[in-house]
Structure formats: structure tokens, C-alpha cells
Amino acid sequence: MQSKSSALADNATVLRYALVAPAVFVILMIGLYPFIKLAATSVQDITMFGADRSFQGFKHYARLMEDDRLWEAIWHTTLFTVIALPIELVLGYLLALLFLHPLPFRRTLIAIILLPTVISPIVAGATWRLMLDQRFGPINQILGWIVGREVEILWTINPNFVWPAVLAAEVWQWTPFMFLILLAALSNVDSEQLEAAEIDGAGPWTVFRKIVLPAILPVVVIAVLIRGLDLVRVFDVIWTMTQGGPGTQTETISIYAYQMAFREFEISYSSAIAFFVILILTVLVIAALRRVEIAR
């Protein structure tokens, strides 16, 4: 593709930069300043009670190494991501298969399924809090009908149920996103190729591995990346459902960082956390992207 592109030489030198300039400018404006500010603040000493802007060394970074609650939050976030992501991907894929071929009311049904994705995570959290209310919510009631006796699960309080509760809300909201993207990708798979493979007697697994997967992989990678990054920074849903509780059992990085920055106003320490998190993510994502780019 590169050689072909260069064949399109026109006023390229101006345009190739002019076209990206507005986007890069906006991203830099919002992206670069905070980054520099974070780096600077994290080596000063700014709290609610005063600002010492002299260089303090890396004491806040040393502190975060020993901050168990931070590491717990990182662990929770990781766990949340690696559980939710595959569920959403698999469910999304199955749904996409279900809707791939003509179906009566297809468009209406798809529109309905898409709805959770388009509502605010705050609303989703509030909705699920209502749904899972031990007494006034329908979930325990429905479960009660199934098992034939009253169910009194304290979804957002019992440590054994709080993760399923939060995951349910998350998966409910974002599976449709995966579904939509995978449906689009699957529609693009060459049907002649599929038919040819079927005629050759290839099994479903072989067809999937040899034809479908390569065709949808680029889209899947982008979808996984986008959702993965969203999951890593999850805040709203958990905030409305549990505020990170019980204890700190559902506290994620974003919730902990929020507490530190906007409730305790430990500005320097929270900057160190933010800078540290951004650093880890940058390394991880760039490594992942490089692999993907090479794999293409």
C-alpha cells in the first residue's frame, strides 16, 4: 500500500501535515499540558493544606510502591478487565452470529439490543442498583420464582455477590458494542469463500480459523483495544453501584485516584499515581500495538 500511496504524489508535503494538524493540535492541547503538569506536581508537595512547589525528589513514587490499597485497586481493575472483556467478546460474537442472516424484525431487535450501550454508565449503574435491590428490585424476585422460595441476596454488600453484580451491569451495557462491531466484521467475510470451504467439506472450526478469524481479526483487535482501555479506567458504573465497597473490594484505579485527588486533595500524591498509571498503560498498549501491527 505504501508504494501505491506514494504514487499519488500531489501537493503532498503540505497536505500530509495540514490534514492532521487540527486533530493533533486539539489532542495536544488537552493531552500535553496535563501530562507535563502531572509530572511536575508529582515531585512537589501539594496537599489540601498547602503547596510546597520546591523539588521534593521522588518520595511520592516511593509511597505508592508501599501503598497496598493502590495495588489492590490495580489488581481489582485487572481482574475486572480480564473477566469482563472475554465475556463481552464471546457474547457479542454469539449475538452477531444470531443476527448475521436475514431474520424477521432484525433491525428492530438490533436497535433494542443496542440501547444499553447508548445510555450513560451513571444511569446504567443506577438502574442496576434498582434492579438488584434486595427488597424493591426484580432480580431477587425473579430468582425467587425460579428456586421457589424467597431470595434475599444483598448484591452490592455481600462480598461473594458484589463482583457478579458489577460485572452484570458492565456486560449488559457493553456486550452490544462488541456485538455491533463483530456483526459489521462478519458481514464483510467473503461469502463465496465460505461456500467454497463448505463444499470442500471443511468443519466449522476450520472455517472459523482459516477464513472467518483472519477476516475479522483487525476489527476485533481494535474493538478489544477500545473496550480494554475503557475497562481499565472504569469508574461510573462501580461508583453508582458500590462506591468501591464493601470495604475496598470493588475499588478500581479510577475510583482510588478520584478519592485521592478530589476528596482528600492529596494533589501531589494523586499526580504520582496518575503518572505511574499512565506510564504502565503506555508501555503495555504500545507493546500490544506493535505486536498487532507486525502481525498484520
Add this chain to the structure above:
Amino acid sequence: MTSWSTGWRLVLRLCLAVVVAVVFFFPICWLAAISLKSPEEIFAYPPVWIPETPNFSSYLTLFRDGDAWAVWNSLVTAGVSTVLAMVFGTLAAYAIVRYRTGGDHLAIWIISQRMIPPICVAFPIFLLYVSLGLIDTYVGLIVLYTAFNLPYVIWMMRGYIQDIPVDLEQSAMVDGLSRLAVIRKVVLPMVQGGFFATAVFTFIFAWNDFLFALILTRSEVVTYPVQVTGYFGSQSTFWSKIGAMSMLGVLPMMIVVGTMQRFIVRGMSMGAVKG
């Protein structure tokens, strides 16, 4: 292939699809029901599913008190930022694909901007906005949402533009079209489906933002998710208002999905150009 679309397989698929749709739709129905319930019904045990007589007073109150303006604020900030992000993002994506501007580095840097958790940069942005006088303004939120959505737009559009055969553009240029005209007349029509699908999601992301709206607004441009959280009081929780305000935020989305689905579906069949 056709066997999936006939006979008992079709019936089975339809049943399954309806069940799935019900599962996904149910919580929203529950929310809608809450917004229409009487105070006694909200706190009834066992739960009341359908309010006996729909009670619209929460909606009336929201409009009368002016709380419903929050939906308008969301509409302005999400709408304008979507337009900006789509324009800037598509142009940038085109340059990255066709000129390979910045090579992989630029592309990777751009997507890396999306992975930054908003909370990490919220405080510096708050300080920046204070010094620029952008707190509690439309411009402030619009710029922010544009910036945060650009990486998504660029990456999605990059994928769609890559799929367009370069020959088409070449022949258009031989016909004497300028590069910008090519983008408008050849590229855009070909990626139209993907373009609108991306725009829809860009709009959704901005529409649903909570954290920045919470931190960067006070009273003038409060958006609907922030307004919703205002009803959780220490000595009063207005569940019916929470339901009603949420529904006011959800309804425009229903319209968006309903009307834009044509484009989303077209976006799905874009592979046709490959053949």
C-alpha cells in the same frame, strides 16, 4: 447458507433473538416504570412491575423546574463535539492512511491518548480550565470531548479508509479533482456507513460522560448524567426523578439509534467495495 433463514431454524433463531432483546431491554423498562410509579409503588414489596396509573408528575416537575435543560446541555456539548471530532478525525485518518503521516508512531501516539484514564488528567485539566475561564462553559466541554474522541474517530476511520481501493482515488485525480475534492466526492461516499457508525458512537461517548462534566461544571452547563446524581440526597432520594431524568437522557439516544441504524447497517455491508 440459506438453511439458516428458513423453517424451524429460523423460528428458533427468532425466538432466541427475542429473548435476548427482552433481556437487554428489561432494565430500561424497569427504569421507565420507576419514573411513572407512585411513591408507594416504588417502595412496594414484593415489587410492583407496572404502575397502576402512570404518574407523569416527575417529568412535569423536571420541565417546570428547568432541570430538563440538562438534556439540552448534553445535546449541545455532545453534538458540536461530535461534528468537530468527525471532521478533524477523518482528515487526520486520511492523511495517516494515504500519506502515512508520522508513520506508525503518530498512529500509535494518537491511540495511546485514548487509553489515559480521564481521572488521571482531571485535576490538571481543571486547573487549566480555571486559568482559561472555561469552567462551566459549553466551549470547555466541547473542546474536551472533541479531544477525547479524536483518537477513536481516527482509528475507526483509518480502518475504513484503508479498505478503499486507491485506484478509485487515482482515477478521480486523473480526472482533475483536487485531493480535498477527492476526499469529499470519492472517499466520503465510500466510507459513509462507517462514518455515521463512528459518529454515532462518538456522540454516545460524549453524551454519557460523567466525570469531566462533574468536575468542570457548576450550574450553567450541567449535563444530564450529573443532573441525575443530584437527586441522590442525604435525606431524600428522588427515585422517580432519577428514573425520569434518566429516561429524558435515554430517549434521544433511542431516536439516534432508530434513525441512524440505516447507516450503521450500511456500514456493516461496506465489504462490498472490496470485491
Add this chain to the structure above:
Amino acid sequence: MDRRRFFGLTATSALAYGVLGPSPASAQGAASQAVEAAKQYTGATLNVLYEAGLQPLDPKNFTGPMWEDLTGIKINVIESPVDQMFTKTMQAHMANSGAYDVLNVIPNQLPDLALAGALEPLDDFVDKYGYAEELDAIAPVYRDNQMKVEGTIYGLPDDGDVLIMYYRRDLFEDPENNAAFMDRHGYKLAPPTTWEQFSQIGQFFTDKYAPDIYGAGMLRAPGNAQYLFQERFRVEGGKFFDEETMRATVNSQVGLDIFNAMIAENDFMPPGVEQWGFIEAFNAFLAGDIAMTISWPPVGRWAAGYGKGTEALNWIPETTVADTIGYALPPGGRPELAVGFSLAVASGSQNKEAAYLFAQWMNSEEISLQRVQLPYALRDPFRTSHFESEEYRNRWPTAGEYLDTLKAGAETGLIDLSLIQTDRYEEGIRQALSRLWGGDDPQTILDDLAGQWDALTDRIGVEKQKRVYLDWASKPNAYPT
């Protein structure tokens, strides 16, 4: 947002209810002094931070328009959910944005905000505008505990929050119940004065009426239950810290006993009580589902039917206990003065003088008496004159008993723990309680809590925190004497 039309509407409906309307100003009152002095700022606008929900209806519909008529100063109310108020206040301060003029501050956050420099000292204003006398007439417990930080006035106590007990008089007075209870426990069935009695009475009612009626149901969601824990811990003789070393002593035997008792009590409360906040307990009481509850003062008014038919209260379910509600102090007789509000002036305000004058006027004898009687208001009586007001005492049949109970509570009440970074210490209690409901071992939870507090204290600075703690502990209503 244009909310002016709405003002007119609710103001009219409230007038029809017969509560509003300025009474003739007394010649030398602090209210009229404030008005006179404020007239020089005609045309100014004051930004007032209020908790979102019912609270801001007062400045928006009642005091705001009234103040504007009197002085020509506009009141612009900015609402924020209660857990965001501290954040918004600090954000504005750190950004030096001057976004707010008048603040509502939760009293136990006064030290944090004052030490951070976010609040304006008010002593000079109080002297200048002759407010000392009326300020002194605020019920002593609020005046002495919720006004000053290390001797300087930073807030005008403006809300008599206190967690008192509400009970079903019909159940307690039922002769059959009395006989059966006397049989079983050998003493008269009456509102409990100890937690042991509370358990026995609660269990008694649950045994008899459940699942229709449970013995008790109350604030158990960690954010609310922490206040009840703080109260019981001190009533039973617990101390939060060692006065010498500042080490946390919350994991003492007292703490453990209370944790175990709280868990045991849940057995006779409705299932799911662990997630009850204000609204759940309130609804259960209104519906007649529980015999006893402990909560904030609005429960006592609304459950009695006060304010019924008021537009702003149309979200409240129908009360079924209006004629049978009884008021009492909670077991132990030392109720928690949970939360509350003080009016403060933001140090970043461009209009401090006018801001203070508005606060003084709101807080004055004359105006505050009207404010605490607004049916939808969440401001609870906080002046001796409020408790004694003939007008208020005739609002509903048992209003007198209600006010007497609040007054008694105000005399013996215990103030919330208040330190540097109070929120983090409270967060510890909240998390401990949520672990308790989650089924963790009480002793482990308390040891963790103590460890968490010690680590916090170490980081803040033991000596620094100790000074603030001792200042707090020396207040008359910090620990029972």
C-alpha cells in the same frame, strides 16, 4: 436555566399552606441590622452553595426572593450532591476561582476547610454587625461544637441535626403487648433506654408480628451507620485515640462488643436492612413496617404528616403512622448530632461582607425560625427559641413532644469526630461497616481499622493531629461525661 416561573408557583402553594411570609422585623434584631448594612451592596449577586435536593428550595423560593426584595442583592443558588460539597468547596479554593460566596459546611469538615484557608474567619463581622447576642442564643450544643476551629469562628451553626428515635405508640401502648412483654422480660414495655432493652423489645415485636412488622429497622448503610457506631462507641465508654500517643483505640473491647451487637440486632430487623439508608428506613416507618427507627429529624415531621400536600414533598409515600408516632431519645440517651450544616463565607469570595450579612440574616432568630418551619425544609430546629416557639409547637398534635425530644437530644448529643482529613477516618469506619455486613470477622476488621487510622495519623503528623484531636475532645459534647 430559567427557574423563575417555578419560584412563583411553589411560593404560592407554600403561602397557601400558611407558613411563609415575613413577619414584621423587630427594630434592633440581627436580621434587620444585616438588611440595613447589606443595602450598600444593592445590585450584587451572591453565589450560594447548597446541598442539592430539598435544601435549596429554601434560598431559591423563600429566603432568596425575600432577601432580594429587602436589599436588592440577588441570590444565585448552586446545588451539589452532599458528598460533592466538600470537593466543590476545595476545588474552588485551590483554583482561587471565587466561585462561591456563601458556603454550607458540614461542621466536622470545618477544621479541614479552615486549615486549608478556604474559609473566612467571622469574628470581626460578628462584632461589627452586632450578632454576638443572637449567635449566643443558638442551642449550646451546636454553638459550642459546630462554630469554631481553635477558638476562631468559621461557621454559623444552622442545622440542628440529631439522630433520635421514632416509635409506634400504638404497639407500645397495646395492653396485650404490655402484658406479654412484662411476662417475658419483667419490666414495662417502653421506648428502650439501653441497647440491651432495644434488642429485647425489637426481638419481642419481631417474634410477634414479622413479617408484617419488625421490631426495628434503621440506618445500616455504612455512610449513615457510621454515625450510630460513633455514638454507641462513646456511650459505652470507648475512646477513639489514646490521648498520649494518638494511637487508635477503636479496636478495643467496646468496639468489638458493639460490632457484635450490631450484627446480632440485624436478626430482628427486616431482611436487607444492611443496605438501608435514610430513605429506606423512612419509607418502612411510614408504611408501618417497623416498630422503632432512629433517624434524622425530618422523619419525625413528615411521618406525622407535616407538610402533606406540599408540592416539594410529593415523592413521599402516604404515611400510615401519623397519629401513632412517638418520639424518644435513642438508647443511651446521648444521640449523635450527625452531619448538620454551618453557614460559612468563602475566603475566595469577592463579596465577603455581603456574603456574611446574608448568612447572619438567614441565621438570625427571626428568619431562622421561619426557615426551620418550612414544611419541605431539611433545616432542623437549632435555637432555644425554635424549640420553644408556640407557633411551631402547634404545627401538629405531637409537635410539642417532638420539639422537646429534639431539645433534650440537643442538650446531651454527641458531635461527630472531627480531625485533619476527617473524611479519611470516617471512610475507614464506612469501610469497616461494609466489611462487617459482608461477614468478615469483627476483631480483624477493627484491628485493620485501627491500623489504617494509625498509618493516616503518622502521615499527617502525630503531633499535628493530636493537637486537633485534643481540641475536638475538649469540646463539651465530644465524649459523654
